[in-house]
Amino acid sequence: MDRRIKLIFNPHADNGRGWRVASALQATIEQMGGAEWTSTEHPTHATDLALEAANDGFEVVVAIGGDGTVHEVINGLMQVDSERRPMLAAVPIGNGNDFCANVGIEPDPSAAIQRAFSGEPKGLDIGMVTDASGRTEYWDNSLGIGFDAAAVIHSQAITRLQGTPMYFVAAVKTIIRDHHAPHFKIRTDSEEIDNEFLMITFCNGQREGGGFILAPEARPDDGVLDYAMVEWVSRLKMFRLIPEFMRGTHGRFKEVHLGRFRELELEADRPLLIHTDGEIFANSTSNVQKLSVQVLPKAIRLLV
Known part of the structure; x- marks a missing residue:
């Protein structure tokens, strides 16, 4: 069954070069069934967008950006009860991309995006301060x-x-x-x-x-x-x-x-x-x- 997927894209990722990567992903995303796009407009916006996506019933939220984008998306998802919390996917287009490297997500965005559509869920620990x-x-x-x-x-x-x-x-x-x-x-x-x-x-x-x-x-x-x-x-x-x-x-x-x-x-x-x-x-x-x-x-x- 197709997953209902929300893509949260940071246009400022990779010093503003993220638009080029996002444009290149469009064809792959459509081939795999499509998804709903939204882009961040200010710091912490990805947190609000992730929470909104969870409340709207999306099954998957994809952070397209760097480590900061993943961080913000997770802070939005963690505001939702675990039984309603969407699954997370990530596409690395930032400076460090440490999160994706640590969890084994490919550095190639076109390969990473496919996990949102066909990947298997795995439990990820989260720190709280x-x-x-x-x-x-x-x-x-x-x-x-x-x-x-x-x-x-x-x-x-x-x-x-x-x-x-x-x-x-x-x-x-x-x-x-x-x-x-x-x-x-x-x-x-x-x-x-x-x-x-x-x-x-x-x-x-x-x-x-x-x-x-x-x-x-x-x-x-x-x-x-x-x-x-x-x-x-x-x-x-x-x-x-x-x-x-x-x-x-x-x-x-x-x-x-x-x-x-x-x-x-x-x-x-x-x-x-x-x-x-x-x-x-x-x-x-x-x-x-x-x-x-x-x-x-x-x-x-x-x-x-």
Whole structure:
């Protein structure tokens, strides 16, 4: 039976070049049975469109864009009761495309779109973060505190590069300009941690930032979240760690802590920079110092 499919397209994806990709997909989509298109007009619009699609009874919602588009679509779908929640498909046309890489979706958009029509659903874990004010956000790939959140902010000002080179330059800028290590008290379902950290990243997938393998053992359907925490180190040592992050070999350094959890509570001694899937959750003026994080096992049905 044909699926009722809603396509949510971000025209600004890939630095505005997404229109060319979307046009090329039209013929394939029509050949496979057709779908209803809609495009985003402003930040967070994909969240509203995904919620609207769920309430209108669509069986599948397709995020056509980068990691930010997938993030917004998932935040819309998660506002719907699980029994009414549409299945998710994704077509990668962004800068990093980490989500699609982590879940095994082809980088070729024409191949990826076919999963919306003929793919089989597979359970996808989702992360949930809540701050002290009760504000909640869902994330599919990674949540970063400190270093990599600052790198996300720096990357937004880089327009001549894409993907891994862009995030590499942003990481270098962060080492030079944002070398801070707040003191954290962290409690998970299995351990307590009290230390100063330059970087804390919670991972549902192995990679972020267009190819930095922060959690080599992470799996997006194993019912747990992975973490990578880097204690205070010198700028020189942080430069040394960057290629290790890219290869996924950073766990051999004593200043790097890798682990897993299902639930976590965190408190810092100062306001934090935080991103969720590359979208800023808290900046320097947000005054967020306390968080709770948990995994929602197989909360989304992903077509693969």
